[in-house]
Amino acid sequence: MKVATRLALVVCLCAATLLASAPAPQPVNQGEELARVDGATGRYGGHLVVGQRSEPKTLNPVTATDAVSREVFERLHADLIGINRGTQKAEPALAKLWKISPDGCIFTLKLRKGIRFSDGHPFDADDVVFSFTVYLDEAVSSPQRDLLIIDGKPLSITKLDQYTVRFSLPHPYAAAERLFDSFAILPRHILEKPYREGKFVQVWALNTPPNEVVGLGPFRVKQYWPGQRIVLERNPYYWKADRENHRLPYLDEIVFMFVGSEDAQVMRFEAGETDLINRLSSENYALLSKEQSRSRSQLADLGPSLEYNFLVFNQNDLSGKKLDDIARKQVWFQDLKFRQAVSAAVDRDSIVNLVYGLRGTALWGNVGPGNKMWVNQSIPHPQRSLETARQLLKSASFTWNAAGDLLDRTGQVVEFSIATSSSNAQRMKMATLLQDDLSHLGMHVHIVPLDFRAIVDRVFQSFDYEAAIMALGGGDADPNPEMNVWLSNGSTHLWRMNETQPATAWEREIDQLMNQQMVTLDYHKRKKLYDRVQQIIAEQLPFIFLATPNILAGAKAEIGNFQPALLDHYTLWNADQIYLRNAESAGIR
């Protein structure tokens, strides 16, 4: 059965590539202001097969909320200013240059002239104005809308001429150019009608005819097979060219094959059915590196990621909820010494060793060593010490009974549960290690494996949990995307959600510092403010930080310009430059 399906798939793919080859890149015109890219000059042709864990839900970049959809449609669209995933710096995209007014409130962007959407329609300032009108429209309720609201006020956009737009911010906003990354510019000629008719939310579903999904990205949709794969083909009008003035992208096609799980991704890759794996676990990385020479693949270990795994205790206000048992335990969770004791007892080295196979880094704060621009180097990295942990508990009036169980001041045994996503093997392992670590302090910890959605619901909505292991971060290196975690009224202020005002003095201080860094334009001053935030977080431990995995990726050896980066999308961010070294031998062109 399996062999038959695979065979059929291969035959289909071969037939598909032979029968309908991708459109040839359009010749470069004089009037076109193309972007030139550095990097090795590649060869045209071939298709890249990528295994996806699951199917995208939509191709609509405005309404999508899931990462999988994003991985696909980001190849179809382009933004005004992009963050180069390799250098982590903002760089010109559809805007060839931008100017910032001295007060930092006005951004004037010059757009590239003469470039076209994937259907050949020319692009200009009207498309930009239309796009941001849609993103800001409350009726569309884009998840990215929040980013454009600064201090409660939306930014405003005006068209100055056909190729110039001006963005006005209500007040200065640090690194505002980074804001534009991932705001896909939409084709007004296609989407204005459905938008006016109030049908914007329905546009660009997966079953939309491919020629109606139009963008400025390196690829456009060719075909979608539900449950199997989505095939993207070259956008012949793409606005980037290589050093020799060849229009990008090099690849004829990218095929996203929906395979189900990371293990399935690895097996398909080993079998040679896929060409690239975006993110590998350390176990699978070790497995693939054992046979690297045989399977002719290139593996990359990029060092610590920007994501942080942590244990969070439920400190939410539970009044009005029937969760008395949890409310009773919150006396411990809200005790700083209790959290410090837990942190001191955690064996982070073992997490790095046993969970990440040494391909990870222990964490004591929210910014890890992978974020070189923003990490506060002065945050202490205390060694694990059960003795310190016991002292802390003792000073917080905890005691031990004859059997070694930890008792609180009312004589109750300290017993709580850690919820974690059952589908995430790494976090399950962390939970098992924590359970053992904390048992040495006499704490009784139960591990509750739950469906990921059930955890999100409990942590964000019902507050029916005691402690949970979760992960955050990884989007951008800049502190601004972290605002929603650390501001007391932030939407991801996990340990105490929906605060109307800061519950503690230190939360109030973080609020001030975070708001201040947002309007400070000087990097060094911002860094100083954010350093202080990191220091407070490390001292007050709203999260017990555990570790961060390395970013691990792999591709077949014949893939050129494979330059995985620390920021998402790790491997396909430069899909326009990726090429196959043996493209011509594949017989496509």
Next chain:
Amino acid sequence: MRSKPRIRLLIVLLIGMHLVILLAGFFAPYDSKEQNRNLPFAPPMRLHFTGTSGFHLRPFVYGVVSDSEGFRDDSAQQYPVRFFVRGSSYSLGLFKSDLHLFGVDSPARIMLLGSDAFGRDELSSLLFGGQISLAAGLVATLFTLAMAAVIGTVSGFYGGWIDESLMGVSELFLSLPWLYFLLGIRAFLPLHVSPVGTFLLLIGVIGAIGWARPARLVRGVVLSARTKNHVLAARGFGGSDLYLLRRHILPETFGVLLTQAALLVPLYVGAEATLSFFGLGVSEPVPSWGNMLAALQHYSVLVSYGWLLAPAAALVVTSVIYRMLADALQPARY
């Protein structure tokens, strides 16, 4: 009659196996929860009799060192295996002990079946895990058979609408997709249930679901028994229902129940393993054969650390012995 020695042999084997598992604390060299974080996924150790200093009557193991390639034996360190050593304490019902059948002097560790992701001794986990798995099988079987005997007897003996409604319910239970049913039940459980609580729940659910088939068999036997002449005669002499059941009818169901028991135990041990494999059974750090096998859900583990399949071997052996016993019991019934 021919199969009697065979039955005897199988029963002796089963008793032996259950005794070893019951006395897991004594036979296992370590506590199954004890993590040894320097030795994750250590391969099974070999017992040696000959070393640099010639032949030893007392077997020994080499110390283990790890390098970038993994683990290897360090022949410079020899640790003789000692018998009846003191180690981690365990409880056997009412009394506690710390005597183990075998062990080696620390810092060395003897891990005859290797170790898991946390460096826990696989052999110890296998023995302690067997306690959960086998106990779940045995207790759930008892529970099922008790239910089956009562329902089947009532149904067969009284007949009429009682019979029809009970058998209707049994059909419903037979058609239940029990794995999905259990997944559903798990979602309604409170946030954390202690391992003991989960264990009892597991047994309750497994046992409660399986009663339908044996109950129908018991009903059949009761149905034919109640019309037999000696039963009719006893009834004619004024025997009460209770007397008839106790004296004449229930003894006839004994053979069916015994065979069913031999069939159900391995089935339920397997069911426990399935549930724990999917994370519905007892949770860390308490081992069971099912949750030990759950580690193999990951492709990298499955292809790299074959010794973690030991619980699967234990499951196969258990089921084969029980099945053979059920087969052997079958002709002996009549």
